Amino acid sequence: MSFLLVFAIVLAIGLIAFAVGRQRARAQDDGTVKPHSRAHYHGWLAFLTGVIPAVLFLAAWDIGASAYLNSHIHAALPADVADGTVAHEDLAAGLVKSLASGMRRLDSQTLAALPQTFAELQPMLAAKGVALAPDTQDYMIPIAADANRVSDRLDMIVAVVSIGLVLIGSVYGLSRITPRGRARNHVEKVMLWSLLGASTLAILTTIGIVLSMLFQTIAFFEKIPLTNFFFGTVWDPRFAAAGSGGAEGQFGLIPLLAGTLYIAFVALLVAVPIGLMSAVYMSEYAAPKVRAVVKPALELLAGIPTIVYGIFALVTLGPFLRDISAALAGGTPFIQAQSILTAGLVMGVMLIPVVSSLSDDIITAVPRAMRDGSLGLGATRSETIKRVILPAALPGIVGAILLTASRAIGETMIVVLAAGVAANLTLNPFEAMTTITVKIVNQLTGDLEFNTPQTLVAFALGITLFALTLVMNIVALYIVRKYREQYE
Amino acid sequence: MNIMTEKSLEDAVNAEMNRPNEPIKMRGDQVTVHYGDKQALFGVNLDVRQNQVTALIGPSGCGKSTFLRCLNRMxxxxxxxxxxxxxxxDSEDIYDPKIDVVELRARVGMVFQKPNPFPKSIYENVAYGPRIHGLAKNKAELDEIVEKSLQKAALWNEAKDRLNEPGTGLSGGQQQRLCIARAIAVAPEVILMDEPCSALDPIATAKVEELIDELRENYTIVIVTHSMQQAARVSQRTAMFHLGYLVEEGPTDKMFTNPDDKRTQDYITGRFG
Structure with missing residues (x-):
């Protein structure tokens, strides 16, 4: 029985318990005692006492069962599997698993007379639309068949147990219904816990992401010293074939960090003034009708995928700037087609709506009393904006700019296409440079072993980037919060 | 019928006799205001006399603040x-297209219901208007304007040692006096006050009221208030608004002792509103 079907049955039983519980609570209300909770709370409590244990069991079992199946397959594999054509035991287990899931598509007749060799089996599976790796070995067929049998048995157990749990739980919940029962309080408590669980999940995920990067980063720093990474000025990871030995390559962070900050700086140079001015226009000058059109239109810019901006930079803006510079210099262009300038300009355009939307909210939050006070003294609108509103909103705007800056630092696609992948260390904005994010993609998309410094460096870069943006976000949030206290 | 006419005639004569000789500073003639489709003010005729405090009273939503905000085009x-x-x-139509609203607001200053100092230092708050209008040629002149304004607003003694501290750090009453100083610094002719004491405690209120009385020497003041006692204490003339209409207007002592209109009578004795 499939997982989803079991889940549906559990839910259905729970809903029946809800209906019965509500009915029961209503029937108990004979007017002599004032019920503590309304009938539907009793219904929900019966639903929850039934469904929660069953769902928890389902979740736990699902994890446990796949682990069990995994060890079962590993145990069945021949001991010398790694010496054969398959490079690794995990790989073999993976092949068995995909074979097993492929065999699920076959009908019972074929399964009863399963061919002995993969060469015979493959066309049968291919007929069902299952494509398998050619590495699959003959000895894996019985293991896969066995694994399917085991998992069928496990599925049966889980179905029986969880349906049993929901039944017992519901009956227990229903039996506890009394007119003075505090069902409302219990239901509220469950709500509280589930909300708490939801918010904890996001935090745990973040911690998990950091930890997963941290272990790989430590592995990287075991091979490459910290100082070489953080203070190295040359980025030359030397992609070499696995096991060929030779030079390790150089993993200097400085050129990438410089490129990241430089491009982000150019982008902010474009985005901040334009975004800020459009925010001022929208919050202070625009008539409601104009604002209703312009604001969504501007925010539409934020919805364009960054790869589209990248394409624009690559095929339109980059060549255009190069040709212009060629015309200006008389022949040889001084702006390369892929340059910091191109990437910065396009990224800046991408960030305009971010700046304007955030600052618009902040400027609008400046109390009307400030505007009235200034206008009442005979200040013009622009004097009011320049001397009262912007200074009052400044901390918030700085926060918005820092948030925008972390967006700029994390941007990848525009840089790949507009600034290239060459890790130069230069101050000339007309040359190509690259960023941390681009190099992470670069290092991870090669056909490399996972334990080489060439790959592991991606994690060190990732965690550096994470730390960088985290610090910026913390500073930004701190400033924004401090600003908020000012008018209270 | 005859008696009624005689009585109102007599009142009119009394009112005429009580009217002091100050010239009219501002005059509203058939003023109407619409907010969208809703009419907030219906044909109000009201004179504001120079060097007097004119109080606008009436229940909430009666249009008195609306009228006040018309006087400097807020x-x-x-x-x-x-x-x-x-x-x-001064007999010039302030809604004439030739009139510059910025200039008008420099002549007709405004103090708001809630103290609204800018998030700047006390000095900068007061210097704000003079800087914008270029009233001071140099730092020394600006210092003098700031000091004089703070003195006129009776805040100098409390604020002179902390001119560089933020204005938002003052107490509510001090903040309101700072806002008055800020308005005075532009050297206006008329000061409009929209319930200037409604956010203040009684002690701060007393100080501001005392200040209003002193300011009458040099300025024309129009004040909106919900407090009958305040209107009686600080104003020379009172105008009663109700549902967007001017009910009646006259010398304050007459308004509070012998009003013509029953609605005024009811309102000042607290029977409605």
Whole structure:
């Protein structure tokens, strides 16, 4: 029985318990005692006492069962599997698993007379639309068949147990219904816990992401010293074939960090003034009708995928700037087609709506009393904006700019296409440079072993980037919060 | 019928006799205001006399603040507001297209209900207007304007040692006096006050009221208030508004002792409102 079907049955039983519980609570209300909770709370409590244990069991079992199946397959594999054509035991287990899931598509007749060799089996599976790796070995067929049998048995157990749990739980919940029962309080408590669980999940995920990067980063720093990474000025990871030995390559962070900050700086140079001015226009000058059109239109810019901006930079803006510079210099262009300038300009355009939307909210939050006070003294609108509103909103705007800056630092696609992948260390904005994010993609998309410094460096870069943006976000949030206290 | 006419005639004569000789500073002539489709003010005729305090009273939503905000065109900042009729300052129509609203607001200053100092230092708050209008040629002149304004607003003694501290750090009453100093610093002719004491405690209120009385020497003041006692204490003339109409207007002592209109009588004795 499939997982989803079991889940549906559990839910259905729970809903029946809800209906019965509500009915029961209503029937108990004979007017002599004032019920503590309304009938539907009793219904929900019966639903929850039934469904929660069953769902928890389902979740736990699902994890446990796949682990069990995994060890079962590993145990069945021949001991010398790694010496054969398959490079690794995990790989073999993976092949068995995909074979097993492929065999699920076959009908019972074929399964009863399963061919002995993969060469015979493959066309049968291919007929069902299952494509398998050619590495699959003959000895894996019985293991896969066995694994399917085991998992069928496990599925049966889980179905029986969880349906049993929901039944017992519901009956227990229903039996506890009394007119003075505090069902409302219990239901509220469950709500509280589930909300708490939801918010904890996001935090745990973040911690998990950091930890997963941290272990790989430590592995990287075991091979490459910290100082070489953080203070190295040359980025030359030397992609070499696995096991060929030779030079390790150089993993200097400085050129990438410089490129990241430089491009982000150019982008902010474009985005901040334009975004800020459009925010001022929208919050202070625009008539409601104009604002209703312009604001969504501007925010539409934020919805364009960054790869589209990248394409624009690559095929339109980059060549255009190069040709212009060629015309200006008389022949040889001084702006390369892929340059910091191109990437910065396009990224800046991408960030305009971010700046304007955030600052618009902040400027609008400046109390009307400030505007009235200034206008009442005979200040013009622009004097009011320049001397009262912007200074009052400044901390918030700085926060918005820092948030925008972390967006700029994390941007990848525009840089790949507009600034290239060459890790130069230069101050000339007309040359190509690259960023941390681009190099992470670069290092991870090669056909490399996972334990080489060439790959592991991606994690060190990732965690550096994470730390960088985290610090910026913390500073930004701190400033924004401090600003908020000012008018209270 | 005859008696009634005689009585109102007598009142009119009394009112005429009580009217002091100060010239009219501002005059509202058939002033109407619409907010979108809703009419907030219906044909108000009201004179504001020089070097007097004119109090506008009436229940909430009666249009008194609306009228006040017409006098320095602060209603311009509300998109849906439309003002009709004629308002003059020294016989000049302030809604004339030739009039620069910025100049008008420098002549007709405003103090708001809630103290609204800018998030700047005390000094900068007061220096704000003079800087914008270029009233001081140098730092020394600006210092002098700031000091004089703070003195006139009776805040100098409390603030002189902390001119560089933020204005928002003052107490509510001090903040309101700072806002008055800020308005005075522009050297206006008329000061409009929209319930200037409604956010203040009684002690701060007393100080501000005392200040209003002193300011009358040099300025023309129009004040909106919900406090009958305040209107009686600080104003020379009182205008009663109700549902967007001017009910009656006259010398304050007459308004509070012998009003013509029953609605005024009811309102000042607290029977409605």
């Amino acid at each position: 209603n311009d900042t509300i998109d849906s507001a439309r003002v009709g009729g004629k308002i003059t300052l």
